[in-house]
Amino acid sequence: DGGITQSPKYLFRKEGQNVTLSCEQNLNHDAMYWYRQDPGQGLRLIYYSQIVNDFQKGDIAEGYSVSREKKESFPLTVTSAQKNPTAFYLCASSLRGRSTDTQYFGPGTRLTVL
Amino acid sequence: AQKVTQAQTEISVVEKEDVTLDCVYETRDTTYYLFWYKQPPSGELVFLIRRNSFDEQNEISGRYSWNFQKSTSSFNFTITASQVVDSAVYFCALSEARDNYGQNFVFGPGTRLSVLP
Numbered sequence: 549d550g551g552i553t554q555s556p557k558y559l560f561r562k563e564g565q566n567v568t569l570s571c572e573q574n575l576n577h578d579a580m581y582w583y584r585q586d587p588g589q590g591l592r593l594i595y596y597s598q599i600v601n602d603f604q605k606g607d608i609a610e611g612y613s614v615s616r617e618k619k620e621s622f623p624l625t626v627t628s629a630q631k632n633p634t635a636f637y638l639c640a641s642s643l644r645g646r647s648t649d650t651q652y653f654g655p656g657t658r659l660t661v662l
Numbered sequence: 663a664q665k666v667t668q669a670q671t672e673i674s675v676v677e678k679e680d681v682t683l684d685c686v687y688e689t690r691d692t693t694y695y696l697f698w699y700k701q702p703p704s705g706e707l708v709f710l711i712r713r714n715s716f717d718e719q720n721e722i723s724g725r726y727s728w729n730f731q732k733s734t735s736s737f738n739f740t741i742t743a744s745q746v747v748d749s750a751v752y753f754c755a756l757s758e759a760r761d762n763y764g765q766n767f768v769f770g771p772g773t774r775l776s777v778l779p
Contacts, residue, residue: 581767588671590753590769591707636705647757647766648695648714653707 550575552654554639559659561626561633569624569657571639577652579645580622584608585636585656594637597622598645626659634661664689666756666770674776675744683739683773685754691715693759696730696737701751701772713737714759744777751775 552573561567573580579598583591593606597616611630616622626633637657642649665688675681687696698710711721713730721728725742741748754770 588771590666590771593767638705638707640707648759650697650709650712651767652709653699656705658705 552639552641552652554637554654554657556657557655559657561659561661563661564628566625566627567659569626569637569639569659571622571624571654572620573622573639573641573654574620575641575643575652576619577641577643578619579642579649580616581640581642581651582606582612582614582622582624583638583640585638591638594624596645633659635659664691664694664756664758664766664768666754666768668752668754668770668773670773671771672774672776674778676778677746678743680740680742681744681775681777683741683752683754683775685737685739685770687735687737687754687756689735689756689758691758695757695759697755697757698728698737698739699753699755701753703750707753710739741775744775746777746779749775749777 555570581596582594585591592608594612595603595614597603600616600619603614603616611627613625639654640651642651667686694715696713699707701707718730727740729738751772751774753772757767
């Protein structure tokens with residue numbers, strides 16, 4: 549079955565640690581995205597990538613980093629510089645990355661900083 | 663700048679009632695796309711519908727229907743004969759049609775729907 553997988557489902561981190569969230573897709577989509585969701589709020593874009601080895605900052609990129617070495621994979625690192633990282637993180641992909649393309653989402657990773 | 667408003671934070675209905683979720687958007691573009699997503703308790707966003715700004719026909723899919731009115735900048739979503747499985751957070755989203763990429767997606771804050779048995 550084609551889809552987007554994210555791991556782990558739950559992640560706990562101590563303050564000062566970097567953590568990496570995994571996102572993999574087998575939809576053969578060119579574009580991938582990372583969003584952050586806080587309680588009672590909509591989704592905010594962290595980073596997006598149109599093609600391999602290229603990515604752009606979204607609205608709230610500070611304290612996060614990404615890489616896109618393979619078309620299928622778009623991992624997100626939450627660094628110690630992110631002041632309030634506790635949130636639900638959603639990965640998405642779209643066919644060509646055009647503004648009009650539908651984005652499809654993975655199941656999400658819930659990150660908690662202890 | 664584009665913006666999506668979902669004024670209803672939470673709605674509770676009893677099973678089999680009809681319910682309408684409101685979505686009002688702002689954009690200066692004449693070409694844009696509107697989306698609805700469902701987020702069940704599991705967390706994954708499920709795509710429901712995509713509609714472009716030139717197609718104002720109402721859409722019906724089973725118990726779901728959508729009413730797009732450009733005159734009021736609204737794209738409302740109605741669930742007929744609601745069921746407990748419809749309980750979720752529903753997001754409306756707007757994307758302006760430009761030559762650049764998906765960073766133009768803007769989501770509303772969501773409406774939490776609870777369908778009680």
